[in-house]
Amino acid sequence: YLDDEFVAEYEQMKKYTSNIDDDHLSTHQVHYLYMRSFFPEIETSKKVQEITAYYTKQAQQYWTSRGLYAQGMLALTLHRMNDTNTANKIIRALEENSITNDELGMYWKSNTxxxxxxxxxxxxxxxxxxAFSEIKPTDVETIDNxxxxxLKNKQTNQWSTTKATTEAVYALLLQGSDWLSVTDAVAVIIGGEKLKPSTLEDVKVEAGTGYFKTAWxxxxxxPKMGEVQITKKGNGIAWGALYWQYFEDLDQIT
Incomplete structure (x- = not known):
C-alpha cells in the first residue's frame, strides 16, 4: 500500500510540475524513505527504486530547507543508505544550531x-x-545532553500522547549512559543528620527513580536545618527541591 501511495504521489507531482529538479520532497516522502530504511532486505519494484533514487537525490540537495524532524529522519535514512557524507553534514548542522547548558541539556529553540x-x-x-545515537554513537556526552x-521537559510538562511517551522512553533507553543501572541514592544531610528514607514514617521510595518526599x-x-549537604554518587542526573515554609498573620504581611 505504501509503495503504491509513494508512486502515486510522485506521478501526481510529475504531472503538474514545470521543473522536476525543483524541490518536491514532501513530508510524506521523507517519512516513506525513513520507513523503508528499516527494511532494506525487503525488495521493491523497479519503479519504486527509480523514484527512491529521485527522492534520495532531492534529500541530498534540499535537506537544509527542512525542519528539525525531517532533518533527523533524512540523516538516519541517508546514513542507512551509506551516504555518510550527507548524514554527517546534517548532524553537524543540527549541532551548530543547538543550544546546550547544564540545566536544560541540549535542545533547539525552534523545536516548538x-x-x-x-x-x-x-x-x-x-x-x-x-539520529545522534546511530550516526555518532561514541559521542555519549551529546546523547546524554x-x-x-x-527529562527536564517532563518535570514541568505532560507528555500529552501515547506516541510522545513511547518515543521518549525509547530514546531514553536507546543509547548514551546507562542511568537506570545507578542504584546509589543521593545522600542528603540536613542539620548534620543524614536523611534515611527507609527509616522515615509514611515515606515510600519510588522504585527505579528513587523519588521520595518527606516533611517536618x-x-x-x-535553625540548623537550614544547612543542607547533598552528595551525588555515580553517573546520570538527579533533581530535588527543598522548601522552607512558615506561617504569618495576614495583618503582618506587607
Whole structure:
C-alpha cells in the first residue's frame, strides 16, 4: 500500500510540475524513505527504486530547507543508505544550531509545537536522539545532553500522547549512559543528620527513580536545618527541591 501511495504521489507531482529538479520532497516522502530504511532486505519494484533514487537525490540537495524532524529522519535514512557524507553534514548542522547548558541539556529553540502534525517537540527530540545515537554513537556526552532535555521537559510538562511517551522512553533507553543501572541514592544531610528514607514514617521510595518526599512539623524544625549537604554518587542526573515554609498573620504581611 505504501509503495503504491509513494508512486502515486510522485506521478501526481510529475504531472503538474514545470521543473522536476525543483524541490518536491514532501513530508510524506521523507517519512516513506525513513520507513523503508528499516527494511532494506525487503525488495521493491523497479519503479519504486527509480523514484527512491529521485527522492534520495532531492534529500541530498534540499535537506537544509527542512525542519528539525525531517532533518533527523533524512540523516538516519541517508546514513542507512551509506551516504555518510550527507548524514554527517546534517548532524553537524543540527549541532551548530543547538543550544546546550547544564540545566536544560541540549535542545533547539525552534523545536516548538505548531499547527502541523510533525511539529511535536517530544517526538522531535526523541528522533534526534535516535539520529545522534546511530550516526555518532561514541559521542555519549551529546546523547546524554539530549536526554537531559527530555527529562527536564517532563518535570514541568505532560507528555500529552501515547506516541510522545513511547518515543521518549525509547530514546531514553536507546543509547548514551546507562542511568537506570545507578542504584546509589543521593545522600542528603540536613542539620548534620543524614536523611534515611527507609527509616522515615509514611515515606515510600519510588522504585527505579528513587523519588521520595518527606516533611517536618513546625515544632521539629530547628535553625540548623537550614544547612543542607547533598552528595551525588555515580553517573546520570538527579533533581530535588527543598522548601522552607512558615506561617504569618495576614495583618503582618506587607
Amino acid at each position: 509545537s505548531s499547527w502541523f502534525w510533525y511539529q511535536a517537540p517530544i517526538e522531535t527530540q526523541s528522533l534526534l536522539i535516535e 539530549l536526554k537531559i532535555w527530555l 512539623n513546625g515544632n521539629e524544625v530547628a
